[in-house]
Amino acid sequence: MTLLSIDEARARVVAAVRPLEVEDVALDGALDRVLAEDVTATADVPGFANSAMDGFAVRSGPAGRRLSIVGESRAGAPAGVAVGDGTAVRISTGGALPDGADAVLQLELADDAGDTVTLRDAVPPGRNVRDAGDDLRAGATVLTAGTVLSPAAIGVAAAAGRASVRCARVPRVAVLATGDELREPGALLEPGQLHDSNALTLTALARRAGAVVVSAGHVADRQDATREAIARALEGADVVVVSGGVSVGPHDHVKPALTALGVREDFWRVALRPGKPTWFGTRGATLVFGLPGNPVSAMVTFLLFVRPALAALQGASAVPERLRAVLAVALPRHADRDECVRVRLHDGRATPTGPQGSHQLSSMLGADGLAIVPRGEGELPAGAEVEVEPA
Numbered sequence: 001m002t003l004l005s006i007d008e009a010r011a012r013v014v015a016a017v018r019p020l021e022v023e024d025v026a027l028d029g030a031l032d033r034v035l036a037e038d039v040t041a042t043a044d045v046p047g048f049a050n051s052a053m054d055g056f057a058v059r060s061g062p063a064g065r066r067l068s069i070v071g072e073s074r075a076g077a078p079a080g081v082a083v084g085d086g087t088a089v090r091i092s093t094g095g096a097l098p099d100g101a102d103a104v105l106q107l108e109l110a111d112d113a114g115d116t117v118t119l120r121d122a123v124p125p126g127r128n129v130r131d132a133g134d135d136l137r138a139g140a141t142v143l144t145a146g147t148v149l150s151p152a153a154i155g156v157a158a159a160a161g162r163a164s165v166r167c168a169r170v171p172r173v174a175v176l177a178t179g180d181e182l183r184e185p186g187a188l189l190e191p192g193q194l195h196d197s198n199a200l201t202l203t204a205l206a207r208r209a210g211a212v213v214v215s216a217g218h219v220a221d222r223q224d225a226t227r228e229a230i231a232r233a234l235e236g237a238d239v240v241v242v243s244g245g246v247s248v249g250p251h252d253h254v255k256p257a258l259t260a261l262g263v264r265e266d267f268w269r270v271a272l273r274p275g276k277p278t279w280f281g282t283r284g285a286t287l288v289f290g291l292p293g294n295p296v297s298a299m300v301t302f303l304l305f306v307r308p309a310l311a312a313l314q315g316a317s318a319v320p321e322r323l324r325a326v327l328a329v330a331l332p333r334h335a336d337r338d339e340c341v342r343v344r345l346h347d348g349r350a351t352p353t354g355p356q357g358s359h360q361l362s363s364m365l366g367a368d369g370l371a372i373v374p375r376g377e378g379e380l381p382a383g384a385e386v387e388v389e390p391a
C-alpha cells in the first residue's frame, strides 16, 4: 500500500474542514484572531491636513519674513482663524492646518518673539504638512478577510473607524495524551515512567495556532479508559488531538476507541518521518487527530496537519508558505518516507539542530523550521535546495 504524502494528507485534512461561524469581536480582544470580513476606511485618515512638526503654519514663501502670530492650532483644537500673507498661526504636531496656510516651519527654524515670528528658512508649499488621507483613503480596503490580526492591523482597524470586527470563532481543542508510562510534570518517576510532555507541547502549539484548549490531560493504556477519555474530549471540541497509542501494538487502543465512538477514519499513516502512524478522521464537523506519541513526532505532525486545520477552521490561509534554503550539510535520505529535519535558518542556509531521533525533543529547540528531505536513494548533498516548513 502506498502511503499518502505530506501534501496529500494535508489536503485531505483541509478538505474535511467546515469553517467555523463568525462573530463580532471588540478590537481590544482581537489580537491573533482571523478577520472574516474586509475592512474599509470609513473616512480619510488623517481626516484633515495637519502639521508634522511643532512650529508655525504659514503661507509658502522665501526666508526672512516677519509675520504676526494670530492664533494657535493644537492637536484636537483647531485655530478657528485663517492665515494670510502677513500672518502665522502657532501649531503643534497633529494640529489642523488653518485655512490659508499651505506649509509649516518648525520651531527650530523660527525666531519666536511672542507676537511675531521671523522665518529663518524658505518655506516651500507642503513643507511639514501631512495631507488628509495620506495614510488611509476613505472607502479603500485596508484589511482583507483571512488576515490574522496583528497589533498593527488592530490599530489600522481602529484608525479606519471600527470598534469591532467580524472574526471566526476561536476553535476549541481537546488534547489527550495516552500512555501507561506518563506522569504529571514534576511528579516523582518510578522505573519506566516519564513526564508527559506532549499534553503541554500540543496545548502550546494549539494556542499559538489561535485555538483555545478546553481540556488537556492523559489517560492510561486501557481500552475502556481510552474510549471514555476520548468520548469526553469529543464533547464540545472542534478538534481533538490524541497523542500516542495509534500504532499496532497490543497496548494501542486509540484507533479501536475512535471507531467505537463513530469517528470516521480519513487516513492512517503518512509517508513521513517522523510521524508515519498519524491518523485523521472526522465525526460530523469535529476533526480528530491521532498523533504518534514520540514527542518530536507529535510536534511535527501537529505542525504539518493540525495547524493547517486550525487555520482553515478560522478562514485563514491553511498552508503556511514554505521557505527555501540550501542544506549546510549533507543529509541521508529515507528510502520511502519524506523526512522533516529540524533546522536553524541563517543566511538562506539550513543547519540541523542536532541529533534527530523522534524521541529527542531537544532537537525542536531553536528550530526555525522543518526541512523536507524528499525520500530517495543515498543522500542529499550539502548545498542542495530544500523546502522548509516554518516551525
Ligand code: AMP
Pocket (backbone or CB within 6 Å): 177, 178, 179, 181, 182, 194, 195, 196, 197, 198, 199, 243, 244, 245, 246, 247, 291, 292, 293, 294, 295, 359
Ligand atoms: P506510542 O506512540 O504510544 O507508541 O509512544 C511512542 C513513544 O513516545 C514512547 O516511547 C512513549 O513513551 C513516548 N510518549 C508517548 N506519549 C508521550 C507523552 N505524552 N510525553 C512524552 N513521551 C511520550
Ligand code: MG
Pocket (backbone or CB within 6 Å): 178, 179, 180, 221, 244, 245, 293
Ligand atoms: Mg503509548
